[in-house]
Amino acid sequence: xxxxxxxxxxxxxPPFRVPRDRADLQMFLQAALTLEHLTIPPYLxxxxxxxxGTNRPAFFVxxxxxxxxxxxxxxxxxxxxAVGGRPLVAHSRFVSAYPARLPFSRxxxxxxxxxxxxxxxxxxxxVERPAYVAEPPGHPSVREDDGWTSVGQFYRTIREGVxxxxxxxxxxxxxxxxxxxxxxxxxxxxxxxxVFPVTDLASALTALRVITEQGEGADRTVxxxxxxxxxxxxxxxxxFRFEEILRQRSYGPHDTPATGPSGPALAVTWHDxxxxxxxxxxxxxxxxxxxxxxxxxxxDVYALLLCxxxxxxTGDPGALRRTVPTMLELRxxxxxxxxxxxxxxEKRARGLFASPTYEITDSRxxxxxxxxxx
Amino acid sequence: xxxxDRHDVIxxxxxxxxxxxxxxxxxxxxxxxxxxxxxxxxxxxPGHLDALNTYYAALAKVPNAPYRPNAAAPSPxxxxxxxxxxxxxxxHGYFLQDGPLPYASDYLRACGGTTLHWMGLVPRMHPDDFAxxxxxxxxxxxxxxxxxxxxxxxxxEHALGAAGDADEQREAxxxxxxxxxxxxxxxxxxxxxxxxxxxxxxxxxxxxxxxGPGTVLRVVTTPHARNGTPDPRHDHxxxxxxxxxxxxxxxxxxxxxxVPICPVQAKYDARKTQAAWSxxxxxxxxxxxxxxxxxxxxxxxxxxxxxxxxxxxxxxxTRTAExxxxxxxxxAVENARLLLLSGLANSSDQVGRNLMDxxxxxxxxxLNRPVGPFRGPGSTSGLECFRTGPARRARAPFRVEIANxxxxxxxxxxxSDVARLLGIGAEPGxxxxxxxxxxxxxxxxxxxVGRQLCLQFAMEQDAESRNRVTLDPRxxxxxxxxxxxxxxxxxxxxxxxxxxxxxxxxxxFALLGADDRTAYAPGPAAPGWYRFEGRDYxxxxxxxxxxxxxxxxxxATSVVDPWQRCWDHPNLYAVGCGSMPSVGTSNxxxxxxxxxxxxxxAVDRDLAELRRPLVVRQPGGSS
Numbered sequence: 001x002x003x004x005x006x007x008x009x010x011x012x013x014p015p016f017r018v019p020r021d022r023a024d025l026q027m028f029l030q031a032a033l034t035l036e037h038l039t040i041p042p043y044l045x046x047x048x049x050x051x052x053g054t055n056r057p058a059f060f061v062x063x064x065x066x067x068x069x070x071x072x073x074x075x076x077x078x079x080x081x082a083v084g085g086r087p088l089v090a091h092s093r094f095v096s097a098y099p100a101r102l103p104f105s106r107x108x109x110x111x112x113x114x115x116x117x118x119x120x121x122x123x124x125x126x127v128e129r130p131a132y133v134a135e136p137p138g139h140p141s142v143r144e145d146d147g148w149t150s151v152g153q154f155y156r157t158i159r160e161g162v163x164x165x166x167x168x169x170x171x172x173x174x175x176x177x178x179x180x181x182x183x184x185x186x187x188x189x190x191x192x193x194x195v196f197p198v199t200d201l202a203s204a205l206t207a208l209r210v211i212t213e214q215g216e217g218a219d220r221t222v223x224x225x226x227x228x229x230x231x232x233x234x235x236x237x238x239x240f241r242f243e244e245i246l247r248q249r250s251y252g253p254h255d256t257p258a259t260g261p262s263g264p265a266l267a268v269t270w271h272d273x274x275x276x277x278x279x280x281x282x283x284x285x286x287x288x289x290x291x292x293x294x295x296x297x298x299x300d301v302y303a304l305l306l307c308x309x310x311x312x313x314t315g316d317p318g319a320l321r322r323t324v325p326t327m328l329e330l331r332x333x334x335x336x337x338x339x340x341x342x343x344x345x346e347k348r349a350r351g352l353f354a355s356p357t358y359e360i361t362d363s364r365x366x367x368x369x370x371x372x373x374x
Numbered sequence: 375x376x377x378x379d380r381h382d383v384i385x386x387x388x389x390x391x392x393x394x395x396x397x398x399x400x401x402x403x404x405x406x407x408x409x410x411x412x413x414x415x416x417x418x419x420p421g422h423l424d425a426l427n428t429y430y431a432a433l434a435k436v437p438n439a440p441y442r443p444n445a446a447a448p449s450p451x452x453x454x455x456x457x458x459x460x461x462x463x464x465x466h467g468y469f470l471q472d473g474p475l476p477y478a479s480d481y482l483r484a485c486g487g488t489t490l491h492w493m494g495l496v497p498r499m500h501p502d503d504f505a506x507x508x509x510x511x512x513x514x515x516x517x518x519x520x521x522x523x524x525x526x527x528x529x530x531e532h533a534l535g536a537a538g539d540a541d542e543q544r545e546a547x548x549x550x551x552x553x554x555x556x557x558x559x560x561x562x563x564x565x566x567x568x569x570x571x572x573x574x575x576x577x578x579x580x581x582x583x584x585x586g587p588g589t590v591l592r593v594v595t596t597p598h599a600r601n602g603t604p605d606p607r608h609d610h611x612x613x614x615x616x617x618x619x620x621x622x623x624x625x626x627x628x629x630x631x632x633v634p635i636c637p638v639q640a641k642y643d644a645r646k647t648q649a650a651w652s653x654x655x656x657x658x659x660x661x662x663x664x665x666x667x668x669x670x671x672x673x674x675x676x677x678x679x680x681x682x683x684x685x686x687x688x689x690x691x692t693r694t695a696e697x698x699x700x701x702x703x704x705x706a707v708e709n710a711r712l713l714l715l716s717g718l719a720n721s722s723d724q725v726g727r728n729l730m731d732x733x734x735x736x737x738x739x740x741l742n743r744p745v746g747p748f749r750g751p752g753s754t755s756g757l758e759c760f761r762t763g764p765a766r767r768a769r770a771p772f773r774v775e776i777a778n779x780x781x782x783x784x785x786x787x788x789x790s791d792v793a794r795l796l797g798i799g800a801e802p803g804x805x806x807x808x809x810x811x812x813x814x815x816x817x818x819x820x821x822x823v824g825r826q827l828c829l830q831f832a833m834e835q836d837a838e839s840r841n842r843v844t845l846d847p848r849x850x851x852x853x854x855x856x857x858x859x860x861x862x863x864x865x866x867x868x869x870x871x872x873x874x875x876x877x878x879x880x881x882x883f884a885l886l887g888a889d890d891r892t893a894y895a896p897g898p899a900a901p902g903w904y905r906f907e908g909r910d911y912x913x914x915x916x917x918x919x920x921x922x923x924x925x926x927x928x929x930a931t932s933v934v935d936p937w938q939r940c941w942d943h944p945n946l947y948a949v950g951c952g953s954m955p956s957v958g959t960s961n962x963x964x965x966x967x968x969x970x971x972x973x974x975x976a977v978d979r980d981l982a983e984l985r986r987p988l989v990v991r992q993p994g995g996s997s
Contacts, residue, residue: 056423060619186603192621233620324627
């Protein structure tokens with residue numbers, strides 16, 4: 001088989017400018033919400049392809065990052081609600097097809113559903129890479145650029161837009177969204193950080209700070225700001241946490257991005273993995289078989305999860321607790337799939353296993369939406 | 375002796391009570407040394423994962439299944455007891471037993487103590503529970519009452535992170551709370567089974583016997599020390615995460631293995647309190663205290679302890695540590711053992727006596743519809759209407775826990791159901807019968823296991839001086855310390871309570887339309903079998919040891935005073951369930967925690983008193 005370049009999904013990027021008005025800002029924030037979610041299926045796939053009980057340090061690192069991405073999604077939804085927007089989650093446009101091109105990036109990065117390994121981790125590093133240099137569009141230093149250079153730059157631009165609009169419209173007018181739509185700490189709890197309502201400029205800026213500093217570190221250090229913002233233990237930011245796995249060594253308290261990790265060794269056994277086909281489609285699995293049923297069920301439950309999330313983000317924050325059983329079912333289904341040798345004899349002979357394919361179509365979402373709430 | 379090994383306070387035992395006392399005193403600037411007999415492997419994340427693996431691989435998922443045996447500081451295990459074919463029992467393991475019935479409970483000697491495997495239910499005691507001798511004519515009375523303890527109940531609920539509904543507890547049980555009080559977290563949601571039972575039982579009047587006292591049934595949610603949804607009325611409470619891995623820890627998502635281990639540490643355990651200790655608290659694990667050192671005037675000087683390195687090797691060194699106050703918090707049985715080994719605090723001859731538990735009767739049946747078992751915490755609701763009232767004069771009162779885990783406790787379901795349907799009999803080595811396989815097996819299992827209903831009737835046991843812990847120097851552990859000998863029986867009062875519970879269960883099953891499958895017979899798995907008034911019963915231990923250094927208002931009849939201070943030794947405290955003169959029908963950990971916090975305040979006052987500057991006055995001078 002020739003290695004034809006796979007078709008890649010391309011996420012729409014907002015224009016390369018600072019948001020000009022409320023509608024513009026809402027569009028930027030919806031793009032941010034979509035972007036936060038884009039990372040979750042690849043991270044989960046890496047996690048689920050680890051052989052059960054092995055590579056536990058890596059497992060818990062990836063898990064902690066996924067949880068914080070869920071936090072970021074929720075904070076972006078809060079911010080979008082705060083400025084009068086309506087988060088869109090249960091829509092096929094929200095869920096990228098994979099492989100996808102990483103948006104807001106100067107480099108051509110492919111985000112695919114890969115098993116745990118060097119290739120997956122290098123993608124994750126590209127996603128989380130700190131954007132130390134890129135100023136928002138219009139800044140003299142980026143005069144030559146005609147497009148986004150990094151995710152960090154995109155968030156910095158949102159921050160600039162929020163500041164300008166708060167100044168122009170007045171803080172109260174900008175943050176006129178219904179406070180009842182805000183998800184608070186009672187509705188959500190995870191590992192690092194905390195969900196808090198966004199109701200004014202200060203909370204909006206803190207939300208943006210959490211998102212960027214958990215991802216790429218605070219003040220150009222290795223560490224996030226969970227200690228300062230939430231009184232929790234500080235941890236290496238996502239980029240550096242992934243780097244710890246890749247380099248099989250932890251960051252120590254005095255390490256910097258320049259020194260790299262020099263702390264204790266972190267053991268990784270690269271072969272304790274269920275390799276998968278990154279281009280897998282549910283259609284690859286024979287209809288009627290158990291693998292196909294599990295893969296279809298996975299997508300159905302994922303669609304249901306998105307429907308419940310949308311309900312939680314559009315007026316019923318308490319609905320978040322109903323996502324818990326769906327997430328547990330997804331965990332179980334993904335575990336079964338990834339431990340099952342690929343049904344295709346040729347792929348099985350190459351040592352490949354089945355995997356969830358995240359094909360969340362509108363018809364699936366429509367079916368999920370009509371399921372009784374519960 | 376280590377020179378300079380001197381502290382303000384020595385706490386013996388890093389379980390729930392000891393950890394709370396150390397936290398309270400460390401926060402107030404006291405230098406505290408905590409000596410723990412077990413290891414602290416489980417403080418680490420790899421240690422936690424190892425315990426999970428051990429649990430997943432264990433054939434019998436008993437409370438101590440996840441925790442590796444420690445020869446230097448052995449723990450009792452419920453598997454140590456073996457029922458004999460025609461009644462009676464044999465005790466193996468750490469405990470020696472010589473009573474008519476076995477003491478059927480375990481505990482865990484490790485950093486974090488028995489909270490590592492507890493269920494995490496934190497109901498308060500009923501106000502009537504504190505004066506059972508005066509009001510109902512059995513057992514022993516407390517020298518204090520519910521009102522004395524109430525502020526400390528609140529402090530304990532905050533320290534443990536309790537989830538509950540105070541209004542429901544007040545209205546349904548009659549527990550007094552201050553107006554407007556809210557638990558740190560909202561009640562853990564009811565299980566499907568709870569709702570099903572509530573729909574059929576709530577408001578139904580029930581009489582135990584045709585002419586007996588009546589009650590009205592009501593399913594009531596149980597308070598838990600388990601992460602749920604914070605209640606904003608409770609002052610910005612944030613659930614405490616796991617120990618060992620930064621920023622990890624979840625709310626309860628129903629992993630359904632609280633006993634013996636919560637995989638995500640949503641359940642409170644004492645490690646969470648230890649994680650919040652100030653730097654003034656020092657924990658020394660693998661340190662088995664085997665003697666409290668005392669001066670001629672009765673004041674204690676410190677403790678002697680055995681430090682070991684490898685739990686499997688019979689090698690240790692003996693060391694000494696000194697302090698102004700010593701607090702024993704090593705578990706009811708171990709506190710008594712330590713006092714007996716030291717020959718202390720026993721002028722009343724009550725040390726080791728009054729051993730109590732919550733003897734538990736299990737009843738089980740099949741409902742006529744799916745109940746969704748094996749999900750959520752082990753129990754989320756109960757029937758509270760048998761906890762007090764005039765019937766108490768005649769029989770032990772009880773609390774009914776609705777079990778969410780099917781028949782797992784009485785029959786070992788669902789594994790035993792799988793074995794049965796596969797044709798595997800109870801006799802090892804017997805030829806296998808015809809079994810079900812494939813779809814037929816799955817469907818039959820789903821049909822049966824999905825309808826399993828089990829009720830747990832936890833009896834109040836009255837304090838009896840004959841139920842006791844003693845020591846037998848002929849039988850020693852690996853460090854050379856005499857092992858505990860337990861002498862245990864159930865009183866007529868308890869046996870009448872169990873008989874009443876059996877009758878109540880039959881009525882409940884009839885109301886529910888359940889097919890009663892309860893059966894009691896002697897056998898290897900029934901060491902708690904006995905006959906009473908012509909009927910067979912089997913009781914289980916609840917793991918709630920109490921009474922062994924009983925609290926009272928007189929040095930002549932009790933071991934500790936109302937502050938859990940030993941009458942005979944003004945700077946020696948014995949804290950824990952061992953101080954309880956009666957145990958009511960509530961799971962005792964919350965009450966123990968409230969008592970421990972109350973005693974920590976007393977220790978702090980004692981230390982302040984010791985450090986009060988001496989005012990030197992001129993003889994005959996004024997002021």
